[in-house]
Amino acid sequence: MAPILDIQNLYKSYGSTEILKDINVSIEPGDFLVLVGPSGCGKSTLLNCIAGLEPISGGTLMIGGQDMNDVSPKDRDIAMVFQSYALYPTMSVAKNITFGMKVRGVDQATQDKKLAEVAQQLQIEPLLKRRPGQLSGGQRQRVAMGRALVRDPKLFLFDEPLSNLDAKLRVEMRTEIKALHQNLGASMVYVTHDQIEAMTLATKIVVMKGGVIQQIGTPAEIYNQPANLFVADFMGSPAMNLIPAKTRTDAAGTQLEIDRPGGAPIVLTDTRARDLPADVILGLRPEDIAEPGYRSGETVQQADCKVEIVEPAGADTYVVTTLGGKLVTARLHSDTQAAPGVNHTFAFDLGKVSYFVPETGERIA
């Protein structure tokens, strides 16, 4: 089956500024593609290009196997939630939601039925008669969602649709969207700044920076095998620890020598890694630095480090130490004995370690 969305070598410039550079993405029917990246990297611009609201400057964009170059937004069979909501200010919430159906000549009975469904789903029934100006940010955002959900398009485009909701509602809505995706098998492109949203919703994540795609992969791939230092640092919260290290290869494997303030460097041995350059950057997730009692196996190495900061965060406690001149965060259980200023023994699990070339930031396979 043809991909729902197939973007090849897409370029987009405003005047002489290139905003998107050589974008290549395709999604299969039922895919849930999440776009992440720092503010201003071109996520909304890409959605606008997909929707046909901005002309592309180069490359091809196909939806449902059909070239979209000369197809207007209304004929692309998409629904979109805008980052700024873009609700029609003079229409009631109900009219906002049904406007698209009305324009497309859907009969009144169907309109009413769909409206009722969506209103119930989004918990906005009491608001239907109000104008957008009389709603809170979170309520507006839900209405904006509603406007997309009443449609039954080939492709949903969501631009940070949950950013303004409170934590509880956000989790509920996330589940709703996930359910929607699974039940309808709808295909989605979804922009978010929320790491958890990205991880839980996506079947495929695209990480962008400065208009260039850094990596495309499943959430697990992005999380465990980041393609470069940017992705490693950007995805995951707290971020992956990126520690400069010197390498030495001998019969036992690769020795990783890491500077430690006020003491001899610690040396970890990776029994699997081979052929590393003399200097590397070691990427280790906070959860891969644990207490000795909780982690064991042949990939686990222990070392003492001086604790600098202890941050309890409910179930976990984040403990910060300095290694290789960088602050390094470990995710320990909340019952940890670690205390600031005191040495503590950590277990470094090199099972999921990533290595990067310091100069280029690229991952070493």
Added chain:
Amino acid sequence: MTDVPYSPARQSSAGKVALRWGLYLILGIFAVYYLMPLFVMITTSLKSLEEIRTGDLVSLPREVTFDAWAKAWSGACTGIQCEGVRPYFWNSVLIAVPGVLISTLLGAVNGYVVAQWRFKGANVIFALMLFGCFIPFQVVLLPMARMLGLLGMAGTIPGLIFVHVIYGIGFTTLFFRNYYVTIPVELVKAAKVDGASFLRIFWSIFLPLSIPIIVVSVIWQFTQIWNDFLFGVSFSSAGTQPVTVALNNIVNSTTGVKEYNVDMAAAIIAALPTLLVYVVAGKYFIRGLTAGSVKG
């Protein structure tokens, strides 16, 4: 420092009151000064000719009479005809109403296109229209006369409507454009995704938002068109003159004695509609001129 002989707060508040009253006084003087001519006009129009000749300019009428008003409306002579301002008043209505409506509607559509459908050259077109606002009336007289002649509309009411619409479009476009640029472009984008057409978006989304600026445009255009004299005198013929031209003819007709009371009444009648528009819609006028963006 412990002993405070007087309260500075009290003193300054007394000063504030004095300042306020001083301000009111000055404003009052200006208002009186400004309203003086209107007062003279009204009182004079209610006096008989006899009383005007013998009495004081600023005194109240001893005997109120509406004869002058009746004559101004339907009996005063404009040259050889003596039908008062009535037929010309209706001419003005026939010119102003369509003129205002058409120029406002065109301004709205133009503003919508220039502000929200930024096609190539939109800015140039807008700049040219803006430039049109600054062209003095006198400059367009001859070319316009030639054009009306070519179109076969010289000396007709549709011709005058046409002239006013053309001249007004620059202003109305400016009003609507400046109003519509404050509306986020995402609104159009959302409507496009919803499947709405160019006109549908204008009709269902932009027009309902535009009440304040429509009021501004209507007041502005109505005042311009109703009060216009130059176009009226240049492009009309015997039966199609607007009320401003008729007023001039009444005041300047030299037959018999000068009837100041009739002149005044005619002038007030001619000015009444614009006054009325301001009173009815003035509130919206201020609001529309200062209206910020419409967030939603």
